[in-house]
Amino acid sequence: MKRFESKTFSASNDLDLGYRMLSPKKVESGKKYPLVLFLHGAGERGDDNKKQLVHVAQELATDEMQARHSCFVIAPQAPNETRWVEVDWGLDAHKMPKTPSVPMAATFELLEQLKKDLPVDVDRIYICGLSMGGYGTWDAVQRHPELFAGAISICGGGDPAYAEQIANVPVWAFHGDADTAVKVHRSREMVNAVRKAGGEAIYTEYAGVGHNSWAVTAANRLVWDWLFAQKKHTTK
Secondary structure (H helix, E strand, O other), X not given: OOOEXXXXXXXOOOXXXXXXXXXXXXXXXXXXXXXXXXXXXXXXXXOOOOHHHOOOHHHHHOHHHHHHXXXXXXEEOOOOOOOXXXXXXXXXOOXXXXXXXXXXXXXXXXXXHHHHHOOEEEEEEXXXXXXXXXXXXXXXXXXXXXXXXXXXXXXXXXXXXXXXXOOOOOEEEEEEOOOOOOOOHHHXXXXXXXXXXXXXXXXXXXXXXXXXXXXXXXXXXXXXXHHHHOOXXXXX
C-alpha cells in the first residue's frame, strides 16, 4: 500500500472522491505510460481510502510487475451505500441506467483530469474490476468505449444491449461457476453477446470456484501481459 499515494478529487457532483495512485518507479521525460483504472468490490466501500487496495491492485505494484509493465494505477473508493452501477447485482439481468452512478461519474471526471496532468498514453488506458467493480467495468466500457484499450471484468455483469457498441474493446471476463453472489450467467451472457457482435471477448470460467475468482486471476501474470498488450488505434 505504501507505493500508492493517497489523494482526493473534488468532482462537479460534489463528491470528494478518495483514490489511490501508483506511479511508475521512474517517470522518464518525454515518455508516455499506460494507466489502469481499478474498481473494487462492495466490501471495500468506505471513506478510509485504503480498503480498495485489499484485492488485485497490489499485484500491479510489485517490483516484478513494474519492471514488466511500468504504469499508472488509479484506484478510487466508492462511498458506503453507493455502487459503481446503481443496480442489484443479484439479478438475472439489468438495463444500463441512463446516467452513471455518483462515484462512476466522479471517476470519469478524474480520468479526464489525469489525462491532462500526467504523461498518460491515451491509447493504453485500461480498466479492471471485481464483483461490484466487475459491473462497473462493463458499465464504464458501455458508456465510453472510446476511452479504453482493454478491460478485465471479474465476476461482474453488464447490459447485452450494448454489445455492438463495445465490440471494438478487447475484454477478458472471469467467473467461478460456483459463485452464489453474482450469477455466472452474467459473465457468460456478456461474452456471448460481444462475440456475436464481432468482438474479441475472452472468457475464463473456474470450475468449483465461488465468488473469489479474483485471487487466481490477479496472480496470473499472463492476464496482465494480455491487458498491457492491448492498444487503441486512434488514427483509424
